[in-house]
Amino acid sequence: MKNIKRSWAEPYKMKMVELMKMTTPAQRKKAMKNAGYNTFLLKSADVYIDLLTDSGTSAMSDHQWSGMMMGDEAYAGSRNFYHLEEVVKNVYGYKYMIPTHQGRGAENILSKILIKAGDIIPGNMYFTTTRLHQELAGGKFEDIIIDEAHDPENEFPFKGNVDLNKLEKLIKKYGAKKIPYVSIATSVNMAGGQPISMKNLRELRTLTKKHRIRIIHDMTRVAENAYFIQQKEKGYEHKPVKEIVKEICSYTDGATMSAKKDALVNIGGFLAINDWDVYEEARNLVVVYEGLHTYGGLAGRDMEAMAIGIGESVSDDHIRARVGQVIYLGEKMMEYDIPIVKPIGGHGVFVDAKKFLPHIPQDNFPAQTLASEVYLDSGVRTMERGVVSAGRKANGENYYPKLELVRFTIPRRVYTQAHMDVIAESAARVYERRDKIKGMKMVYEPKYLRFFQARFEKL
Numbered sequence: 001m002k003n004i005k006r007s008w009a010e011p012y013k014m015k016m017v018e019l020m021k022m023t024t025p026a027q028r029k030k031a032m033k034n035a036g037y038n039t040f041l042l043k044s045a046d047v048y049i050d051l052l053t054d055s056g057t058s059a060m061s062d063h064q065w066s067g068m069m070m071g072d073e074a075y076a077g078s079r080n081f082y083h084l085e086e087v088v089k090n091v092y093g094y095k096y097m098i099p100t101h102q103g104r105g106a107e108n109i110l111s112k113i114l115i116k117a118g119d120i121i122p123g124n125m126y127f128t129t130t131r132l133h134q135e136l137a138g139g140k141f142e143d144i145i146i147d148e149a150h151d152p153e154n155e156f157p158f159k160g161n162v163d164l165n166k167l168e169k170l171i172k173k174y175g176a177k178k179i180p181y182v183s184i185a186t187s188v189n190m191a192g193g194q195p196i197s198m199k200n201l202r203e204l205r206t207l208t209k210k211h212r213i214r215i216i217h218d219m220t221r222v223a224e225n226a227y228f229i230q231q232k233e234k235g236y237e238h239k240p241v242k243e244i245v246k247e248i249c250s251y252t253d254g255a256t257m258s259a260k261k262d263a264l265v266n267i268g269g270f271l272a273i274n275d276w277d278v279y280e281e282a283r284n285l286v287v288v289y290e291g292l293h294t295y296g297g298l299a300g301r302d303m304e305a306m307a308i309g310i311g312e313s314v315s316d317d318h319i320r321a322r323v324g325q326v327i328y329l330g331e332k333m334m335e336y337d338i339p340i341v342k343p344i345g346g347h348g349v350f351v352d353a354k355k356f357l358p359h360i361p362q363d364n365f366p367a368q369t370l371a372s373e374v375y376l377d378s379g380v381r382t383m384e385r386g387v388v389s390a391g392r393k394a395n396g397e398n399y400y401p402k403l404e405l406v407r408f409t410i411p412r413r414v415y416t417q418a419h420m421d422v423i424a425e426s427a428a429r430v431y432e433r434r435d436k437i438k439g440m441k442m443v444y445e446p447k448y449l450r451f452f453q454a455r456f457e458k459l
């Protein structure tokens with residue numbers, strides 16, 4: 001009996017199902033052409049398995065759905081707001097919380113309050129909306145993630161870590177006064193869902209405290225990060241994820257949250273902060289951009305679903321199955337020799353498009369091309385995270401990120417293991433005919449966050 005492994009399985013069962021549409025190759029060819037070879041512009045009705053994002057695509061539990069029926073839709077002082085406030089305080093430990101319609105609403109408010117023109121914001125790799133709000137507020141983002149994070153082959157378990165030397169150099173160069181905060185993401189999205197270690201975070205806290213610099217936590221995927229700490233960091237193997245999450249938050253001064261990820265809701269977010277002055281200012285600004293500080297652009301029912309979802313998101317059983325499914329898909333792809341970012345991250349499998357399509361130069365968008373080829377093969381929708389997503393610098397030059405990736409992002413509690421098999425098989429079929437695949441040119445480019453709406457043509 002010794003060699004029989006024990007599989008994890010989902011800690012939930014199905015009560016309702018959503019029927020999906022299957023498409024033919026001819027239908028997909030037409031749909032992809034109409035969408036300008038940008039998977040963001042496909043109609044969801046033309047998609048079979050949708051791995052575009054894990055944002056707002058999770059399945060809510062029966063508890064959350066019943067919470068939706070308990071929405072208190074008062075304009076001011078909804079009881080759901082107070083429930084959410086209490087949960088944020090209890091689960092994450094932050095003192096003050098303002099709901100926002102989603103993560104970028106919180107980023108906008110926070111950037112406006114903390115950043116002055118000419119400021120420097122160091123961070124463990126950029127995120128699209130986060131960096132843009134920092135730039136729009138007059139700041140400049142500086143990447144201080146460890147070099148390993150830019151190497152998809154490197155198997156270091158904490159590729160979300162900050163290189164403290166890089167930060168010290170910035171402090172020396174610009175002075176601490178020019179650095180309003182360090183922007184720290186847990187489970188770094190653009191690096192492939194890679195975690196930061198508790199040890200690194202603790203050291204970062206010590207260094208920033210010395211220079212009186214705040215740490216603002218992009219806590220969008222904090223539970224997934226906590227799971228990796230439990231699995232891989234010494235001293236945490238017996239700690240519940242819930243405790244680890246709280247410890248992570250305790251080393252930071254505030255947070256922006258996109259609850260559409262970890263927190264298992266379809267819409268919502270918040271800004272959390274320990275500093276009363278910042279909170280007061282945020283309460284002023286939220287009225288301008290989102291709504292009154294007790295709803296921030298959300299319905300009462302949305303806040304209730306979020307409050308319940310946060311509780312579910314830090315359960316060990318939930319997070320083990322969630323990350324377990326992602327790892328299952330990643331291992332399946334490795335069996336087919338598909339080049340992926342290692343270690344496998346928390347919210348998706350990131351395929352290395354530079355390795356997959358080595359004959360396509362970055363100016364012809366290998367990752368964008370690969371994402372469209374996978375859709376054409378099977379109707380599986382993925383997204384580009386490479387030169388298109390990276391956008392342009394303030395001076396108009398393209399950013400050329402080292403990582404040119406296609407993200408196969410797994411929604412939480414939505415797809416089955418059989419779906420994971422279909423996805424890996426489709427990627428393998430495209431891989432088999434990779435030599436015949438040609439790149440693309442961009443024929444339409446929007447001014448901001450171009451990856452959302454850019455259009456392409458095949459070369």
Ligand SMILES: *Cc1c(COP(=O)(O)O)cnc(C)c1O
Nearest residue numbers: 102103104127129189218220258
């Ligand atoms: C999604 C995301 C955001 C932005 O949140 P929205 O809810 O999409 O506005 C910010 N940071 C990270 C790491 C994210 O993944």
